[in-house]
Amino acid sequence: MQDLTNYLSKNGGEILNALWQHIAISVVATVITVLIALPLAIVLIDHRRAGEAVLQVASVIQTIPSLAILGLLIPLVGIGTIPAIIALVLYAIMPVFSNAYAGLTNIDPLLVEAADAFGVSRRYKLFKIQLPLAMPMILTGLRIAVVMVIGTATLAALIGGGGLGTYILLGIQTNNNSALFVGAILAAVLALAASALIKFLAQTNLKHVIVGLIVVLAVGFGYAGVRAWQNAQHQTVTIAGKMGGEPEILINMYKELIEKDNARVTVDLKPNFGGTSFLFKGLRSGKIDIYPEFTGTVLQSLVKTNQSVPHQPTRAYSLAKKLLSEQYAMTLLTPMQYQNGYMMTVRAADAKKYHLKSIADLKQVPQFRAAFDPDFYQQSDGYPGLKNAYGLTFNSVRTMEPALRYEALAKGKIDVTDGYTTDPQIKQYHLTMLTDTQQFFPPYQGAPLMNTKFAKAHPEIVKSLNRLAGKVTTSEMQEMNYQVTVKHEKAATVAHRFLVTHHLLKD
């Protein structure tokens, strides 16, 4: 509880922002859904067979898992808010359409006949008779849809759509229960509030509902218009980061450096934007301008090469830079100093007791119980390769959820495990990293990645970013990650503090 109030007071502004974003996405998706589904239902009142067909299609779409829809949409419309809204609309059409259609087609035929017999105009019949009589059903559909949209909109965060899902995702990624709680509770409260609001609107008359809707839309579009106008005055650079605390710290440093140097540039940050392939695609399509990438990741999963990955960091960087430029016309700036690669770690007490300094020293302790990340356990550049390179054997070797293995090590359930060099848990649990004397693990050094076209057009931004080249040691990064993911400080605060103490900023 203490954690939660702390978290709220520290991040209040941003949470509110995410809440607004969530509402905006949900409202836009719902309005679009209604604008599609309701006219469709009206047009199909007298075409029952076509109506049934639409119903079938809508229900089939609804059975597709939302993640699959998002996946299908990315190649078509990219990432960000738009595919999230499209997915939500696809989802919400079914309840809105089916209820509206049922409502409109199940009106007492005697009343419909009466309307016809009195010779009222088509408009009068629709607005004064059919829609009001179907309104309870229409609103029921709307309520189902809104609750669904607000719930599903949390997935928008997966593809950089923002909203409350960002906190849920962040909570899961960084094991931060406060963030998870905030995201989940707010989404649930929002859904209940929206449902109650619609229930309330159902009791007021149709004219007021329509007027209200128009006002909401006008305010919404007005706000969007003002924002767009403000953006046009400035140049906006979009910088995204992968999931987790470390990329968020890095992109906050980028932002601060760029904005300090270039008064007319606004940096729009998209933290926790998604996985490597999301970001890489986003960069290629121009949706984002810059994101921090690692040399090892470039060589292993982004560029095509039949060379083996060089184990010497500067050679790895040169190769990554060359291949990116050749294959994708992208520029990878000079990396920072720290390595965020695989490492092996043991308890500090054991390291002292058995004199363990490097991975090779593990040969002295075959009685150790080892547990590894499942990927690490299987990949040739993980445990199997390491075993051969150093000739290791352990008493027992098993796989373990990455999130659990540090705690298991700290509690003495296991004696050695793998991890990343900048993991904050190393500090948190007083662990000792063992040096990779043979340079078996591929080097992972972080650097800003951008399209060469962008780099050429913005030499001043490149200059700002290059101030980080060769800076930030592994232990400094570990410390910052510790502050963000364990101590739950804001990434922006931690980034700022680092830049100031290292004289990368003037103040």
Add this chain to the structure above:
Amino acid sequence: MMIQFQQVFKKYQEAAALTDISLSIASHELFVLVGPSGSGKTTLLKMINRLNTPTSGKVLIDDLDVMAVPDVREFRRGIGYVLQAGALFPNMTVAENASIQLAAQNVPQDRRDARVRELLNAVGLASDKFMNRMPNELSGGEAQRVGIVRALAAEPNIVLMDEPFSALDPLSRRQLQDLVVKLHKQFNTTIIFVTHDMDEALRLADRLAVIHDGKLQQVGTPDEILATPANQFVAEFFANAGRQSQYVKSVLPAGFGQPATGSALVSLPETAMLSDWAALLQQSPTATVGIGDMQLAPADLIAYLAQTRGVQ
């Protein structure tokens, strides 16, 4: 407004709902269509305002083919319609319901209200009390009165009523029947009234048409039909009407009378009642009356009444 059906046929899929209906309804008539359930009354009625169209044949209103009207909505705005059980729009007030045709004709609001008030009062609903009620706040009888107001509001020349009172209790039904007769006199419209209830038909009709299995059985005044049913079906349909044994003509099938000889006869019309005969005998106690080609003596009346008293 004269309404004519000319050799009208209606088929649903292959089933014949109406067969060769030819029928004329005079202006200002209160005309009743009567027949058992499923006989085709509604089908026929709805052809007048084109809710239904003949498979073949024509429906003419003042010699104009209804299929040829240029604007069907406009055309329908001039025809009143009272449906079974009111069929008021549940989302509108009594006033809104009643003025729906006036609204469709773009009559200004104040004139709509004035007209609706006048009519509400005319059907026995205090307008101040009822104008702003919702339909679910009305009794069945009140709802049906509002239904009648709605049909009359636009001063239509023709009003169609499809079993409007079948769901009401006998007392309200009787009151509303009287109301229809009163309003018919007051507004002088042509009313076509559908019912399956022979008593209702006899009570209301200027003339009535008996329909069965989609075929017209007989058209005439209530007296004509009761006195001289055209066939077995019509006779049986009205068999329990009660009024039937009151006709002079019904004395003949009971076994009385002789072929007319032509001496000293006072001829009575086919639809003469027993009371007419009795009144005549009061004047001239020995008069022999002639009806059709039969004659009846005063003793026949006494014997017939003595006999029917026993069965009634």
